[in-house]
Amino acid sequence: MIIVAPSFLASDFLHLADEVDMVNNSAAEWLHLDVMDGRFVPNISFGIPVVEFIRKATSKVCDVHLMIEEPEKFVAAFHKAGADVISVHIEACRNLHRNIQQIKDLGIKAGVAVNPHTPIASLEDIIADVDLVNLMSVNPGFGGQKFIAHTLHKIAQLKQLIAERNPSCLIEIDGGVTLDNAPQIVAAGANVLVAGSSVFNAKNPQQAIDHLKTACEKII
Template sequence: MMVEISPSILSADFARLADDVAIIADVADWVHIDVMDNHFVPNLTIGLPVVEALLKHSALPLDCHLMIEDPDRWAPRYAEVGAGGVTIHAEAAKAPIRTLREIRSAGARAGLAINPATPVEPYEDLLGEIDMLLLMTVEPGFGGQRFLDVVLPKVRRARELIKGRDLSVRLQVDGGVGAETIERCAEAGADVFVAGNAVYGADDPAEAVRALRADAERAAARAGR
């Protein structure tokens, strides 16, 4: 199983985002961008102008996670400006198939996110429309939350659904992912890991990414993935 690590800049220093992205450029796979609108989630972070600015300074593709009220309107635009991946929430999208196809048409990896209490099975038929399924392992809206172990069985079910349809869909987890939790996520079937505080709260963010990758790869090997 190929592991991908996507550090979340929600935990970085907003006054020096380009510098904090550069710190992990040689060791990470993606830069995770948490876009929040204070409507779908109770927080307001960054939006399209900041993403456009970061694209000029990041050597890594941007993994844009849209926690917003109207992703059908805004998601394609993130792909059009150059984001490498754009993920929308199943709970917010009114026309998910159309929006996911527009993201792909614009050249980005299309992702579908679901909240901890949202079951994965109703979205099985959408797996062929996406490149990545994101399972939130905390309630979306804030960084630094405690990992919800209750989501791990859903990670296992999602992996089985993907395998059952013979798809190459990546399975991402986001929320509370760190040294104490990443191995359980990898064993359950996740292969893309968003880490915020575990990376940017460390003395050496680059070394933290290396350690997380090693932990995930070791756990995946134990699980025979």
């Protein structure tokens, strides 16, 4: 199964309740929530209160992506706010194994996020411990960027590593996912598609989600 996770970074914050309601009534399984601190990435998005209010408005999976420094200081608070999945960046963690275990000890899924310049080989010593790898297919910090084509090669590398060390681990692709490139991304081995602009900027967002799922399910 291919999971579609609309990224709320691209949503209309003035009508956030309506945007959550749209996803609730769509075929999307997850809500992707990007938390940015202005330090790890050159942008600030939203924090714990927004996650908490979104949690109250949905029963779907809240996939929280922490693009922040020192994430270990905040994972418990984001769990309390309602996160079902928390991903931390390998580039932001001095003690990644400890950070991943901290998340898992909360009883939720733990993910590791990887920037475009970070090689797949850097995951070899952590892959067995994570539930998800979020491969950034754009440089983190802003929505609406173009998909970095080299990501397809990285997906294939990651798929092989996962097959050897942790077959249940999911591959999430975050950035520049569109109806045109989604089938290629899935064919390379991805399971979770984070889609922001291609969903929320569409004339019919629910239909855009349906089309993404239909196009990808033909591949698997």
